[in-house]
Amino acid sequence: MNSLILRTISPFLAALMMLFSVFVLLRGHNEPGGGFIGGLIAASALAIYGIGSGVDTVRRAIVVHPNAIAGAGLFMSALSGLASLPAARPILTGLWWLPTIDGIEIPLSTVLMFDVGVYFVVLGSLASIALTLEEGD
Amino acid sequence: MLWLALAPFAAAALAPPLVHKLGAKAGWILAVVPAALFLGYASMVPLVAHGETLRAGVDWAPSLGIRYAQMIDGLSLTFALLVTGIGTFIVIYAGGYLAGHHHQGRFLAFMLLFMGSMLGLVVADDLISLFVFYELTSITSFLLIGFDHTREPARRAAVQALVVTGGGGLALLAGLVLIRLVTGETSVSGLLATPDVLREAPAYTAIFVLVCLGAFTKSAQVPFHSWLPNAMEAPTPVSAYLHSATMVKAGVFVLMRFAPVLGDTALWGTVLPIFGGATFLTGVILGVRQTDLKQILAYTTVASLGLLVMLTGMGSEHAIAGAVAYLIAHALFKGGLFMVAGCIDHETGTRDIDILGGLAGKMPLTFVAALLGCLSMAGLPPLIGFVAKEVMYDGLWELGGVSIATIVAVAGNALMFCIAGMVLLPFFKRAGAMPKKPHEGPASLWLGPMVLGLTALAAALALDGAVEYFVAPMTSAVSGHAAELHLHLWPTGLYPPVILTLVTIGSGLVLLLLYKVLRAAVAGLLDVIGWGPDRGFDQLLGALVRCAYSVTLLIQPGVMQRYVTATFVILAVVLLAPLLIDGLPAFTWPTNLSEPHYFVVLGSAVAGLWIVIIAKKRLVAIVSLGVQGVMVALIFMLYGAPDLSFTQFMVETLSVIILALVMTRLDLEATDHRTIGHKTKDAVISIACGLGFAVLLYGVVQQPLDMRLSDFYLKYAYDVAHGRNVVNVILVDFRALDTLGEIAVVMSAGLAILALLRLGPLANREPAPPGGGSRPSNASEVSA
Numbered sequence: 001m002n003s004l005i006l007r008t009i010s011p012f013l014a015a016l017m018m019l020f021s022v023f024v025l026l027r028g029h030n031e032p033g034g035g036f037i038g039g040l041i042a043a044s045a046l047a048i049y050g051i052g053s054g055v056d057t058v059r060r061a062i063v064v065h066p067n068a069i070a071g072a073g074l075f076m077s078a079l080s081g082l083a084s085l086p087a088a089r090p091i092l093t094g095l096w097w098l099p100t101i102d103g104i105e106i107p108l109s110t111v112l113m114f115d116v117g118v119y120f121v122v123l124g125s126l127a128s129i130a131l132t133l134e135e136g137d
Numbered sequence: 138m139l140w141l142a143l144a145p146f147a148a149a150a151l152a153p154p155l156v157h158k159l160g161a162k163a164g165w166i167l168a169v170v171p172a173a174l175f176l177g178y179a180s181m182v183p184l185v186a187h188g189e190t191l192r193a194g195v196d197w198a199p200s201l202g203i204r205y206a207q208m209i210d211g212l213s214l215t216f217a218l219l220v221t222g223i224g225t226f227i228v229i230y231a232g233g234y235l236a237g238h239h240h241q242g243r244f245l246a247f248m249l250l251f252m253g254s255m256l257g258l259v260v261a262d263d264l265i266s267l268f269v270f271y272e273l274t275s276i277t278s279f280l281l282i283g284f285d286h287t288r289e290p291a292r293r294a295a296v297q298a299l300v301v302t303g304g305g306g307l308a309l310l311a312g313l314v315l316i317r318l319v320t321g322e323t324s325v326s327g328l329l330a331t332p333d334v335l336r337e338a339p340a341y342t343a344i345f346v347l348v349c350l351g352a353f354t355k356s357a358q359v360p361f362h363s364w365l366p367n368a369m370e371a372p373t374p375v376s377a378y379l380h381s382a383t384m385v386k387a388g389v390f391v392l393m394r395f396a397p398v399l400g401d402t403a404l405w406g407t408v409l410p411i412f413g414g415a416t417f418l419t420g421v422i423l424g425v426r427q428t429d430l431k432q433i434l435a436y437t438t439v440a441s442l443g444l445l446v447m448l449t450g451m452g453s454e455h456a457i458a459g460a461v462a463y464l465i466a467h468a469l470f471k472g473g474l475f476m477v478a479g480c481i482d483h484e485t486g487t488r489d490i491d492i493l494g495g496l497a498g499k500m501p502l503t504f505v506a507a508l509l510g511c512l513s514m515a516g517l518p519p520l521i522g523f524v525a526k527e528v529m530y531d532g533l534w535e536l537g538g539v540s541i542a543t544i545v546a547v548a549g550n551a552l553m554f555c556i557a558g559m560v561l562l563p564f565f566k567r568a569g570a571m572p573k574k575p576h577e578g579p580a581s582l583w584l585g586p587m588v589l590g591l592t593a594l595a596a597a598l599a600l601d602g603a604v605e606y607f608v609a610p611m612t613s614a615v616s617g618h619a620a621e622l623h624l625h626l627w628p629t630g631l632y633p634p635v636i637l638t639l640v641t642i643g644s645g646l647v648l649l650l651l652y653k654v655l656r657a658a659v660a661g662l663l664d665v666i667g668w669g670p671d672r673g674f675d676q677l678l679g680a681l682v683r684c685a686y687s688v689t690l691l692i693q694p695g696v697m698q699r700y701v702t703a704t705f706v707i708l709a710v711v712l713l714a715p716l717l718i719d720g721l722p723a724f725t726w727p728t729n730l731s732e733p734h735y736f737v738v739l740g741s742a743v744a745g746l747w748i749v750i751i752a753k754k755r756l757v758a759i760v761s762l763g764v765q766g767v768m769v770a771l772i773f774m775l776y777g778a779p780d781l782s783f784t785q786f787m788v789e790t791l792s793v794i795i796l797a798l799v800m801t802r803l804d805l806e807a808t809d810h811r812t813i814g815h816k817t818k819d820a821v822i823s824i825a826c827g828l829g830f831a832v833l834l835y836g837v838v839q840q841p842l843d844m845r846l847s848d849f850y851l852k853y854a855y856d857v858a859h860g861r862n863v864v865n866v867i868l869v870d871f872r873a874l875d876t877l878g879e880i881a882v883v884m885s886a887g888l889a890i891l892a893l894l895r896l897g898p899l900a901n902r903e904p905a906p907p908g909g910g911s912r913p914s915n916a917s918e919v920s921a
Contacts, residue, residue: 029860032779034868040787047794067891070884077877092873094858107859114876115869121880125887126791132894133798 003052010052017045025119026112035115039122046123047130055135066128073120080113139193139207141177142217142260144170145224145253152249153242160241164232164581167245168225171252175221178214185214186606188619192262192326202323208262211610212393215465216259218607220383223472224252226585230476231374233581234483244284248378251277255383259390262325264313267394271309271351274387275302278379282371294367297674301364305354309391312347315340328398332617335398345404348395349412356388356442359416363671366423366435373479376431377472377585380438386464389445393460397617400452409450414545416443421552425652426659430478430488430560434471437514437556440549441467447545448529449615453536458612458622459529465607466522469593470513473586474560477507480582481563486572490559494568499575502583504564509590515557515645516550516638519626521596521603526550526641528624530634538633547641554645559652600626705822712829722836734775742768753808755800763793780864802894 021041028034046066050058062069081092089095094111148170155163181191194206209217231248235241254273261267276299283295319338322328328335335341352358357365368380379385392409399405420440427433441463448460480503481496482488497504513522533543577583596603604624612620628635648655663669745764752758766789773782811819850871854863858870868876 028862028865029869030862032783032862032864034780034862034865036868037780037784037787040784040791044787044791044794047791067888070887074880074884077880081873081877092877094870094873096859109859111858111860111869111873114873115865118869118876118880121884125883128887129890129894130791130795130798132891133795133802 006052010049014045014049014052017041017048021045021119021123025115028115029107029111035118036122039119040126042119042123043126043130046127047134050131050134055131058131062127066124066131068124070121070124070128073117073122073124075117076120077114077117080110080117083110083113138177138181138191138209139195139205141174142207142256143253144174145249145256149246149249149253152245156242156245161232161236163242164229164245167232167249168228170249171221171224171228174256175218175225178209178217178221181209181214182218182606185209185211186610188610188613190326194262197263197266203265204263204323205266206262206324207260208324208326209260210614211607211612212390212614213259215461215607215611216383216386216390217256219465219468220252220255220259223378223383223468223585223589226476226588227374227378227472229581230377230479230585231372233579234374234479235372240284244281244372247277247280247284248374251281251379251384255387258387264317264323264325267325267391268306268310268313271355271387271391272303272306274384275299275306275355278302278368278375278384281375281379282368284371284375288370290367291370294364294370298364298368300678301361301674302355305351305361305388308347308354309351312344312351315344315347319344325394328395329617332398336402341399341402342404345399345402345408348391348399349408352388352391353412353446354388355391356385356446357416357439358388358412358443358446359419360670360673362416362419362439363669363674365439366432367671369429369431369435373431373475373482376435377475377479380435380475383468385438385442386445386468389442389449389464392446392449393615396449396452396457396615400449400617406450406452410447410542413443413445413447413450414542416440417447417549418545419443421549421556422659423663424556425552425559425655426663428489428491428656430481430490430493430563431475433490433556433560434474434478437553438467438471440553441471444529444546444549447542448532451532451536451542452616453532454612454616454620454622455528455532455535457532457616458608458620458624459525459532461608461611461615462521462525462528462624465596465603466513466520466525466593469589469596470510470520470522473506473589473593474510474514476582476586476589477503477510480578480586481575483582484573484578485575489569490563492569492571493563494566494571495564496568496575497564500564500577500583502577502587506583506586506590507561507564509594510586511557511561513590513593514560515554516641519594519597521593524597524600524624524626526638527628527634528622530637534633534637543637547637547644550641551644551648554641555648555652555655558645558649597626600624702822705826709822709825709829712833713825716829716832721832722839724835738768738771738775755805755808756797759796759800760793763789766792778864780862 021038024033024041025035025038026033028038046058046062049061059065084091084093084095087093087095092114094109096107096109096111098105098107100106148167152163152167155166159166184191191209192207194204197203197205228245228248231245232241235244238244251274254270254277257270258267258274261270279295279299282298283292285291286295316328316335317323319340320328320331320334322331335344338344354361365380365385369376371379396405417440420436420438420443424433424436424440427436445460445464445467448456448463451457478488481493481500484500485493485496487493509520513520516522516526529546530543533540533546537543604622608624609620609622612622628638742765745761745768748761748764749758752761766785770782770785770789773779773785850863850867854860854866858866860866860870
């Protein structure tokens with residue numbers, strides 16, 4: 001799309017949205033947010049970046065193909081579900097580690113890993129569709 | 138004991154790498170597995186002979202009462218020994234027979250998989266594992282029959298076998314489910330402990346028919362018999378193993394397994410002998426006509442299976458003992474004879490008995506093996522086949538003297554005698570033009586038939602032991618009570634069964650002398666009949682495909698408008714039909730719309746809707762439609778569901794973006810061009826749908842809200858899943874499996890959409906392939 005304003009602002013907007021999407025993803029367990037919505041935001045970021053700066057720029061920027069991102073996400077989610085098997089718990093049972101770094105407790109869990117997987121699937125699938133559609137212009 | 142039955146599966150995994158490393162010698166090494174299993178099961182023989190039943194099992198799906206359980210009684214043990222014992226020689230034989238074949242590893246793997254399935258079936262104590270292994274034998278035999286998959290007849294035979302036996306297996310599953318419903322029992326041993334429950338159940342007839350369908354298709358009873366001779370398309374080791382010694386007996390096994398609980402009724406005693414007898418005669422009559430050694434043997438297998446079913450149906454102790462002895466005899470002689478046939482084929486290049494000749498001198502070891510097999514098949518002393526025939530006649534005479542069954546048995550056995558002679562002919566008569574100069578094959582080829590033949594001889598000579606350890610325990614298991622058997626190798630007088638034997642041998646000899654006349658007569662008879670079940674199978678499959686095609690054309694016309702119209706019309710009917718029957722829910726005007734922002738939301742939604750309706754351009758309509766979604770998101774927000782609202786906003790935004798992008802790619806007119814009639818139809822459908830939804834939602838709101846689930850999640854979200862956002866906790870923790878499924882759907886839907894997009898205008902940008910191909914005429918406009 002040939003718009004000077006959009007072309008100028010889209011990289012910044014996309015970067016901001018990306019950052020925001022990660023924020024939304026990580027806070028999801030306790031506040032509104034989560035992997036699905038985070039992935040949607042990230043996909044919108046890539047879509048906007050693509051509209052503003054061209055699809056090739058986006059493809060170069062994300063290095064791997066969006067489908068690979070989605071696939072990795074699905075794999076990651078499934079893997080996080082399997083992690084409970086060695087611990088002799090039913091599949092997809094959440095396991096938690098609460099390491100303390102510098103006095104701050106950091107909750108890590110297979111649940112988080114699962115959510116990050118969801119994030120990547122949504123991001124990858126939608127970005128893939130959006131970018132392909134934009135290429136057709 | 139539990140893991141013994143699973144060993145062949147492990148061996149199957151080893152087969153391809155082993156063949157890759159060692160070539161054809163791998164057969165000898167892989168044979169160690171069934172040989173060890175044979176010894177393992179053989180060690181249980183004394184225990185079982187003393188009337189014990191061994192059981193073991195592990196829970197599989199305990200909540201459904203499904204276990205993986207094994208039971209070893211006389212019936213399963215004899216079968217297990219046949220499967221592993223004959224299997225040992227077959228694996229060795231397959232190593233030699235397919236030496237140098239580039240798919241030998243795969244072949245041996247299939248073979249061992251089949252062995253595992255069959256073994257699993259015969260030792261199964263749980264109804265579900267029984268079914269699973271039963272179907273596994275169908276699937277593995279499909280792989281084996283279709284092994285030579287570049288040949289069309291092999292593929293057809295494989296598909297036919299799978300459709301017939303797999304279909305029958307489904308009937309068996311239904312039967313097993315009914316059995317479970319009637320008795321509440323999931324284990325075979327549990328069923329056997331309460332033998333009368335099923336017989337007296339009202340569903341007995343249904344269960345009987347379903348189990349019989351499963352058994353008859355698998356054991357190639359008329360009219361399902363045609364898949365078995367066709368299955369001779371498989372390499373000979375397969376035929377030797379599956380279609381003579383073990384696989385086709387799976388059906389007989391099932392009948393024998395359920396005989397104590399389903400047998401001994403008028404239905405059982407009529408249906409089984411009728412089908413079995415018909416199959417017996419069909420098999421021998423069709424067998425006489427053949428000239429191909431393998432085909433001859435295949436039809437006699439059909440016949441033997443018929444005989445087994447017939448005897449099992451008779452149900453008296455001697456009839457069952459006859460079935461058991463004949464089953465053992467048949468496994469030994471037919472397994473051996475098939476290997477002989479393969480050996481002759483391998484060394485002479487043909488299996489046609491009219492061409493073959495003079496092999497007795499050139500292949501002496503093979504000849505001895507064939508002689509033992511044929512004598513047993515003909516029912517001559519001193520082989521186990523003779524003993525089997527004696528006890529069979531004994532049982533039939535006991536039941537009714539000169540009855541139809543007795544006549545069928547004598548006639549069939551006489552023809553069987555004739556066929557056994559035909560199989561021996563190539564060793565004596567003058568040779569035709571054989572493609573190769575015959576000579577003795579390698580040890581791997583004659584060892585199996587030789588050992589099986591000698592076993593048949595030994596079993597007859599050491600008859601008391603064979604009866605005590607194998608025939609009697611198995612007869613007890615099939616008849617459901619301890620059997621006392623006294624069999625003899627040499628007749629001690631001229632009582633009726635011996636006379637029947639003499640009649641059989643006499644008429645068999647006459648038939649053998651006239652076998653060419655007989656063959657011509659059968660061929661003439663078949664010409665008169667013409668249309669058999671084999672043709673019928675093709676017609677049936679053809680009709681099925683044509684039916685599927687026309688149904689697909691009807692419900693998948695490929696026109697988007699029709700799909701959408703159908704979806705919404707059905708939706709409207711589903712929503713509105715209950716209203717017409719039950720009447721409208723009591724309607725009270727909502728009174729809590731006091732806040733001004735409700736009106737803002739409602740007003741915006743109505744305004745957006747109005748623009749959608751009056752919009753002249755599609756793009757405008759799409760964007761205005763987004764207003765609806767945003768207003769819904771606002772409602773979520775106002776009612777305290779920030780998560781939903783958040784997601785709704787994003788989904789709405791993205792769907793507008795993507796729809797807009799799609800619009801630019803589609804070669805649609807920018808403006809609405811529907812006719813008035815079309816518009817009216819669309820309006821009616823959409824109003825009906827909208828009305829339906831509105832009333833439905835209103836009805837839902839009128840109900841008191843059930844808070845049990847919400848309370849549960851609110852209570853446990855933080856304690857169990859360490860999260861305060863209940864929605865997210867449900868998604869990633871409580872119902873994570875659903876989410877996993879959903880993201881898999883998201884991903885595959887994404888891939889599908891991508892594939893569609895790539896098919897479209899994008900492909901048109903590339904230079905046209907030679908020859909052009911069919912393209913939409915508007916392609917250039919789109920990419921321009």
